[in-house]
Amino acid sequence: MNTSNNNDSTSTNSNKNASLSPTVATNSDASVGSGRASQDNSHLGSSIWNPSYVNQSSQRHPQQQQQQQQQNSQFCFVNPWNEEKVTNSQQNLVYPLQYDDLNSNESLDAYRRRKSSLVVPPARAPAPNPFQYDSYPAYTSSNTNLPGNSSGQYPSAYQQQQQQQRQQQHAYQQGTIPPSQFGSRFVPSLYDRQEFQRRQSLAATNYSSNFSTFNSNANQGTSSIPVISPYRRLSAYPPSTSPPLQPPFKQLRRDEVQAQKLSIPQMQPCSSKNDLQPVSNATPKFRRASLNSKTISPLISVTKSLITTYSLCSPDFTYQTSKNPKRVLTKPSEGKCNKGFDNINSDYILYVNDVLGVEQNRKYLVLDILGQGTFGQVVKCQNLLTKEILAVKVVKSRTEYLTQSITEAKILELLNQKIDPANKHHFLRMHDSFVHKNHLCLVFELLSNNLYELLKQNKFHGLSIQLIRTFTTQILDSLCVLKESKLIHCDLKPENILLCAPDKPELKIIDFGSSCEEARTVYTYIQSRFYRAPEIILGIPYSTSIDMWSLGCIVAELFLGIPIFPGASEYNQLTRIIDTLGYPPSWMIDMGKNSGKFMRKLTLEESGTSTQKHRIKTIEEFCREYNIVEKPSKQYFKWKKLPDIIRNYRYPKSIQNSQELIDQEMQNRECLIHFLGGVLNLNPLERWTPQQAMLHPFITKQEFTGEWFPPGSSLPGPSEKHDNGKGQQRDHGGTRHYNNAVNNNYVYNSNSSSGGADSVDIGTISKRKENISSDFPNDFVATHSVQEGPTNEFNKLHIVEE
Numbered sequence: 001m002n003t004s005n006n007n008d009s010t011s012t013n014s015n016k017n018a019s020l021s022p023t024v025a026t027n028s029d030a031s032v033g034s035g036r037a038s039q040d041n042s043h044l045g046s047s048i049w050n051p052s053y054v055n056q057s058s059q060r061h062p063q064q065q066q067q068q069q070q071q072n073s074q075f076c077f078v079n080p081w082n083e084e085k086v087t088n089s090q091q092n093l094v095y096p097l098q099y100d101d102l103n104s105n106e107s108l109d110a111y112r113r114r115k116s117s118l119v120v121p122p123a124r125a126p127a128p129n130p131f132q133y134d135s136y137p138a139y140t141s142s143n144t145n146l147p148g149n150s151s152g153q154y155p156s157a158y159q160q161q162q163q164q165q166r167q168q169q170h171a172y173q174q175g176t177i178p179p180s181q182f183g184s185r186f187v188p189s190l191y192d193r194q195e196f197q198r199r200q201s202l203a204a205t206n207y208s209s210n211f212s213t214f215n216s217n218a219n220q221g222t223s224s225i226p227v228i229s230p231y232r233r234l235s236a237y238p239p240s241t242s243p244p245l246q247p248p249f250k251q252l253r254r255d256e257v258q259a260q261k262l263s264i265p266q267m268q269p270c271s272s273k274n275d276l277q278p279v280s281n282a283t284p285k286f287r288r289a290s291l292n293s294k295t296i297s298p299l300i301s302v303t304k305s306l307i308t309t310y311s312l313c314s315p316d317f318t319y320q321t322s323k324n325p326k327r328v329l330t331k332p333s334e335g336k337c338n339k340g341f342d343n344i345n346s347d348y349i350l351y352v353n354d355v356l357g358v359e360q361n362r363k364y365l366v367l368d369i370l371g372q373g374t375f376g377q378v379v380k381c382q383n384l385l386t387k388e389i390l391a392v393k394v395v396k397s398r399t400e401y402l403t404q405s406i407t408e409a410k411i412l413e414l415l416n417q418k419i420d421p422a423n424k425h426h427f428l429r430m431h432d433s434f435v436h437k438n439h440l441c442l443v444f445e446l447l448s449n450n451l452y453e454l455l456k457q458n459k460f461h462g463l464s465i466q467l468i469r470t471f472t473t474q475i476l477d478s479l480c481v482l483k484e485s486k487l488i489h490c491d492l493k494p495e496n497i498l499l500c501a502p503d504k505p506e507l508k509i510i511d512f513g514s515s516c517e518e519a520r521t522v523y524t525y526i527q528s529r530f531y532r533a534p535e536i537i538l539g540i541p542y543s544t545s546i547d548m549w550s551l552g553c554i555v556a557e558l559f560l561g562i563p564i565f566p567g568a569s570e571y572n573q574l575t576r577i578i579d580t581l582g583y584p585p586s587w588m589i590d591m592g593k594n595s596g597k598f599m600r601k602l603t604l605e606e607s608g609t610s611t612q613k614h615r616i617k618t619i620e621e622f623c624r625e626y627n628i629v630e631k632p633s634k635q636y637f638k639w640k641k642l643p644d645i646i647r648n649y650r651y652p653k654s655i656q657n658s659q660e661l662i663d664q665e666m667q668n669r670e671c672l673i674h675f676l677g678g679v680l681n682l683n684p685l686e687r688w689t690p691q692q693a694m695l696h697p698f699i700t701k702q703e704f705t706g707e708w709f710p711p712g713s714s715l716p717g718p719s720e721k722h723d724n725g726k727g728q729q730r731d732h733g734g735t736r737h738y739n740n741a742v743n744n745n746y747v748y749n750s751n752s753s754s755g756g757a758d759s760v761d762i763g764t765i766s767k768r769k770e771n772i773s774s775d776f777p778n779d780f781v782a783t784h785s786v787q788e789g790p791t792n793e794f795n796k797l798h799i800v801e802e
């Protein structure tokens, strides 16, 4: 991620400089090396593009630097490979000052950058030439206008050498010297790889051109043996025998390249295994210079090594990561509070490459955003010391969020250090916490997608029962531990259950920002609406069993792909629950602080013989009473009752053609229905505990016979009880009749339920996850939205009822 971000930034920077530095790598550009040297490179450290030559050059005396710059303007350059300041072999090139298109205001350097092209790499580093004759232009019949041509002006050493070579070849053809000797004499290091490579880093073309010159000379004689250079001709480099390039040299070079294309490679006789050894060419045609290797491919020069390329091209080019334009991660990004560090929502405005924290081992480089919630933002970071990639939750700077997040940190500390030190029960691990610019930052282990994202990836199709079982078992394991520790999570939902890795079905529970001890249930407005237990909606004291309700909703959602109770408001939420599962027991309604808001007491005449004493208000009654507009509840599923919804959910494609698999699936579904019945019991006192649910055949994979009783419970397991809308419940083929009304065995004692009498609504402090649904076009093709979190994607979703 770091890399990609850097790349992001790099490309931005590069674009910015694109007009400045077209793709250039000419001889003249080699001067960039020394040009850069005069700049302040102290910030560069040991970064990839900061070769030693830059640093060393930068240590030069200012006078030397000035001198150097003057030399640069004469097209001298510092060889980036061997640190030697050398005069370019082509320094005598007449640069086209007289060009028509040269703007009089334009500096020569700028002109060169504008006119140059990467097609021709910068001149190779001149170095001591192993071939003396390379110092002289080769004689060919075509270059008779060269200085020192056939008119007898060649130095005698050169002529002697040529003569010697001709003799050697003749001797070889006569068979007086063996081929190997001939080769090695003729080309002193032809088969010496080291030498070959060394030469390749030099002006290999020089050799190549001389070689072919000799070849052509030799062929003029009696020779019938083709002497073939083992090297690919480096036509991109101007051969030393070429005349100095004249304007327009680019065109000349192009012509030259084209002319060289005509040379047809010839076959070489293969007499031994060694002849089959491939000869790799370290400086193939069109390769560009780089600073840390001799040549690089064009692709690399304009991608991975773009910065190097620019540094070679432009003396003005400087690159500093810290100066990159930073990608802002926070929205809105206008600084409004906290001295401009925070936006209007008191969220710290985060940028890619920001560093959170100041202490040596507590500096975290911001890489990307992972999620945003009520309490703040979660960003992917790298610990600058350990290089570990982590998730940092940057809490809003307001006191109420800070206080609540301190509670989250304390609960996580308790879970990590005391309750689950061995990291076996699927709780998020917290590594560190610190304050940055008035923001509490909690450092967590980095996890992968949450379950909502997983469903989204699955196009909101349900998961397999097998996978649901795996996930449910792990969540139940966590809930067992929480219950034993008398802790309530209070915000269980798919967004707060994260995969440890994208490819493993291992989960962790996150976000303990709403969590509380069972004995201190001070907040009454808790849980995200879709996963909100009926006792919270009605306003009665609550316990760890609210997490079991949320679990039931999550399990149903994993099966169906979409939430089972996607309430558009609290009223709508309760309506959906009652429609699907029936009425809560009367004692809950009697006791609930909010019951009067949603329920109406039945008169004796209305209730008749039924045990039902209440009914939910009609939408008209509710809207009239509260003077609000409540949209009619949209139906996502064709069926209303939970067992029908599950039974009639479409089969996965993989089993559609096998009756045996369908029967197996239906058996599993019956087991799931029974499990959900026990977990989604409206009566929190009868709702299964996580320990009980763990023993259900849906989890244990024991055979399900249609009946199951939680051990230690005198209550029967759930049957299919449905309210017929008149306050009466009837069985739908269930094996037992189950009265959902208040059970005399369970007289609700508010004192026993964790002292919830003093509940306080803390307003914005508590997590108000108001999930707002919008209208859907019809019952079976629907969209709905959720206020916060990734569920917003739901907005765009068309849910098709199976």
Ligand SMILES: Nc1ncnc2c1ncn2[C@@H]1O[C@H](COP(=O)(O)OP(=O)(O)OP(=O)(O)O)[C@@H](O)[C@H]1O
Residues within 6 Å of the ligand: 370, 371, 372, 373, 374, 375, 376, 377, 378, 391, 393, 428, 444, 445, 446, 447, 448, 450, 491, 495, 496, 498, 510, 511, 513, 767, 788, 789
């Ligand atoms: N450790 C982590 N690794 C990867 N992603 C994470 C991690 N922690 C949180 N996230 C992502 O950030 C999102 C928000 O995190 P979290 O729920 O802790 O914030 P919040 O402000 O408490 O949110 P909420 O409004 O749901 O209470 C999560 O849904 C998840 O996608």
